[in-house]
Amino acid sequence: MAQFRQWALQYVLADDEPARLEITQKAAREIESSRASSTAVGNWAASVQQWMTPAHADDDDRMDDGDDGASGDIIARANALSFLAGTLEALDKKVLRPDQVLMLIGFFGSMFSYDHKAGITASAKALRQLYSMRAFRPDMGAKILEAVCKIKEDFRLQTAATRLEIYELFLTLVQDPAVSSELQHKYGASCGFVVDLLQLCLNERDPRNLLVWFRILALLLTQYDPSPEVTAEIFKAFSAYFPISLRSSATPIGITAGDLKEAVRNCFSAHQRVSSLALPFLIQKLDQGDAVTVAVKVDILKTIKACVEKYDNPQASVVPYIEKIWNSLKYEVRNGEVKETIDATLEVLRTIARKLDGTKSHKLDVSLLKSYIDLVYRDCRDDLTNPTYTKQAGLLLMTVISANIRAYLLYSASFIDTIRQNLRQPKSPSHTRDLLLLLNSLLKTRMELLTARKEEHAEDEQSLRLESRTQLDTLFHDVYLPIWTARGKVPISEESDVLKQVVQGLAMLVSQQVLRPDGQAVLLCSASVCSEICSLLTATLTNGLTLSFNDTQADDIALEDEVVLGLRNIVMNYTDGYAEIATRARAEIRNRDWATPSEYALQALKDLLSRLTFIGCSEIPSRIPTVTPSQQQFSPLQHFITLVASLLELFPLSSQPRAQGPTDETGGVLANAHIISSLRASIIWFRDACEAKYGLEALASHPSSEQNWVAELRNLPEDWLLQVQRGDGPADVALGALEESGPEVYRQFLKLSLFAVRYIYRLASSGPTDPWSERSLVQLSQTAALVVRSLDEQQQVACNLAHEAFNFFHGPGEPTVPQTSSGLVSGLLTLGILQGLRPGALTGLYVPGGVAEQFLCDTSTFSTSSSRENDVRAAIGMILANKYKGGRSTSDPDSVVMKHVSEFWGAWLKDATTSTPMAPETFGAVITVTMSITAGAAARQDKHVLGLIPALHQAAASQDPNGETIAQSIGLIVKDNDLLTPDNHAVVKRFYKQWAYSHLARPLLQDAQPAAEDGHAAARYRVAILAVITNCPFAVYQDDLAPLIRLLITALANPAGLSAPAASAQVVAALQILVEILAHEPDALRSHLREIIGGATAVYRECAPSGPSQKGGPTATRSLCRRLALQVLGAVPTVFEERHVLRHAPPTQRMLAVACGDPVRRVREVARRARASWAKVVV
């Protein structure tokens, strides 16, 4: 006894939660150890006696006066009771006996009658604990409810937290099935306790409590069976809160207005027994007119939707109110302007239609749905004739008709009929457009319903098979065709909208499928109708070629784009269509003379080819049989084959020799180039389509075969693709079963692409050279790269592509590289394949002394080469050096190739700058190749590069004038290059620029300083350093800023003689680096501001259009210098405090004002920005 008392006292006096928890646990252990003997439990209960007695004596007095002594008592008493509650919480739930639980319920229950101030929270907590005891009996639940309800009026005086405790208690009891059946047994249908509860909880306003209370109410409606009177009372209790909102509070409690709305909505939709109250109530709320805000309206609509959706037995619960709902909703859409309400309204109407159809397992009588749609139809039909309301009426009708298959089948025919009638006498072009829009969306919905048919009742699929098609069949000739032919001739802006709708409609019509009686889906339109539609639209497409420049307008282009999209959708379903389009386009192109085409004709050709490519290759067609089976066997690749075959057949469009030499890019050769560009585009489109359909990793997850495709393709006739396209070629021989879908399609596509590349490579390398121009060769080379790059290493090896890179797919008997082709042609062809190869597929080339080494160590043919040829040579060198792989199990077991290369170039550099001086042009060409090779190896961080670097430094510093060229081009080693990207399977180490910088530039920093001993070498080193750094990101050189800035200032200090390319390159680099430093670490420049501002100003003056060096130096470089100088100047005042720049302001502002009149527009823009930032420096 004493022990419990002691603990109770300790608990009452304790402040912190852990201490209290410990005490209650001790008490609980004590009771458990006595096995809940009556004595122990009695002692435990009596331990709080000392706090209870006085409270009872003058309870009423204390309730009213709130002096300190009394409140102290109350707190102590509350603590004491909470000691008991806490002990119960800690107690083993099996220990107490039923009589003890009952006694305790009696004790705590009595608190609700006697002790409103201190006892409620603890008692509610204790009662919830008692509920969880094993000895708890359902009848005790009823007792608890009765006892708690006795608190009556005083309930609302409790704090929100206390009330929450009680709500939780109620919820626990009400949702317990045993207690619930006991309550129903005891109170019967009248559910008297519910009335007490409702009385008690009237006027609750705390959001957290409300959430629980609404749950209780919803449970009372669903789990219990209250009489209509009680139901009405319950409804009153929650509907009083509707529409609910939440005041924003300074202390958010984690409950949103949305939660509350949802909770109330759940009450409304809890059970159909409130339907007779809820729906009229909601409709009445909605009919208040303008008094209802958009948010409230949406809330009401969502609630109605929830009710309709959830009520069972719709005949009784929903049907009686449908007319009312419709009458108050229709104007929301007809005259409504707010999108949210319109959407919510349509959602309600659609839900009603779905509800009346029944569920997947149980269909309702069709008359319910019919009378509902009749209701809607009656009201909307007339609106369709009125242009103002066409769209809205159509929307309403569409919503109910498209809600489910049954509704669609019942009403689509009459809906289409109504639209058709209206289209015969349209009021305005926009009326026609709206009507067509409706028709199109009906078709679209039809397809959606058809696709989703499996998820519906089996009966639906049956009725779809029996669907009447007359309405749909006649749409083309009755509706779309007349509009198209009547107006197609005079496109005015509004009518172009109508025509766009027609195009969309036609596309939709061709995509329509119907179910045959055996369940098979076939295209709705016959092949002849589809073909007619195709040719109708294709005419628009080929217009460009037949019309002249003056006939085309902006509206036409928009319509043409729509046609392109439409045709794309058409040929995805009606697969024979594409061959028709391609044949027509080919004929149109052939009809023109491409020897000397106009610029307009070339543009038209480009547009036509680009569109043709998009239509055929941007998606993979699907196989849907037509009613009359197609003559051609379906293949997912058939459009691609058709297009590629057509392109190959068209090439070359012009075989005229170029008028103005090999670099001529006009006329016929450009038309030829467009064909090659389209070939490349078609491969890109189809690859993207494959990746979209089968996933990016489609090929990676399926290991490829080790077949040599090239050898396989070699056995095919040259015009094999044309044969396949015509349908008489041995397609299966090379392509295997084309029926398969999935990654196999992707692989076959690559094989076909490879065939195309092979075909055209052979043409380019051994055929006549006249059709080829630089542009078309570059496109061809990149097409090859595109195809090769997509193959995996195994396939690249199997096809021996590394060999083909120098052999251009010529057979063993044929001449390897024909003598007729120039170095540029063969170079570009080689480059294309090498660019796409993976390092592993190239190893064969790196036999010591083999092809690669020979190529990398070759200076023999430079003197006669053109600069383009040298560019290609440098690019090939870069790739070969980059993709090199040596070591055991490769062709270069001792890794000597790169060593040889590095030694070769080291020796050459030494030789070229000391003993045998070379002509500067030749030297420049060779050094570009040297640097590119080094760049390729440096990206891989090849250690042999380090061996070459001292030679580079030495050569750069040599007295030979070519040393200057070396210093300048050293930046190429770290310059970003498109060839060194992961796309091209290049080996690029992440930090190679840091690596290269630390070996190439950093060692020179000291020797390059202006005060260095060897002034000549210092100047060369400066050029080299700046060339390297300008190609590196800031982070690479940020540790060396101090010496670097000195170099920059030196470079800027002497801008005279900018005419020399070397000097201008140096200045450009210096300014670029300054811009970077100003952006990243301006503080480093603070003490050099005078020199920098002065230097930039001097550069601007020197490069000014009327400046001293006007006669020298290319204009572009001079304007670039001016732009960069102004950029540096403009950045200065934004990063330094005013006191640092103040004294430079007047001259700079004057100079910038003049710079605003620069002859070059872009320079003027920079000057204006700089001027604005200096204007903020107030002198």
Added chain:
Amino acid sequence: MADLENANPTILSVSQLPSRRHKGGAARHGPDARCDSIVYPKQPWPYGSGSSEDEDEDEDGDEPMDEQDIYDLISTISDPEHPHTLGQLSVVRLPDIRVSPSAVLPDPESLVTVLVELTPTVNHCSLATVIGLAVRCRLEQTLPPNYRVDVRMKDGTHAQDDQVTKQLADKERVAAALENDTLQRMVDKMLETCA
């Protein structure tokens, strides 16, 4: 501002404004144009030194300051009472700007005159002077010193166009107006939208 001078002006969308881009043959942007930049590159030769840097070389040519340049400078000024620019409200119109002598390469020593005629949205607009002041400020801040700026109200577009024009031409009154903090702030606010 309690009452708007013109509560409901006609507004042009940005795409309708005159701009240099629309003059050249605009590239087609159909659904099929996605690969165009790849297969029809501006720079047909992708390799070597001449490939990347000089991509936009055509923009670096000499182009004298013309009416479109002046239009671009002032059409982005915001209207003091509407959230639109002067260009969108057609207060500034390209045909009403004249540069003389036009289309010559500027020589910093020779004078060039820029004449801008403004069309207020309503003919009693009391803010016309402020708009004129802002246009003047903008041009003076951005044009080189050898340019003379003349801002006027277009004849017949404003009830008191003569007076407003006179005010804007009076250097001392312009300077005095900019001494006024409220006016200065208003002008600064209008110029905020200029890039």
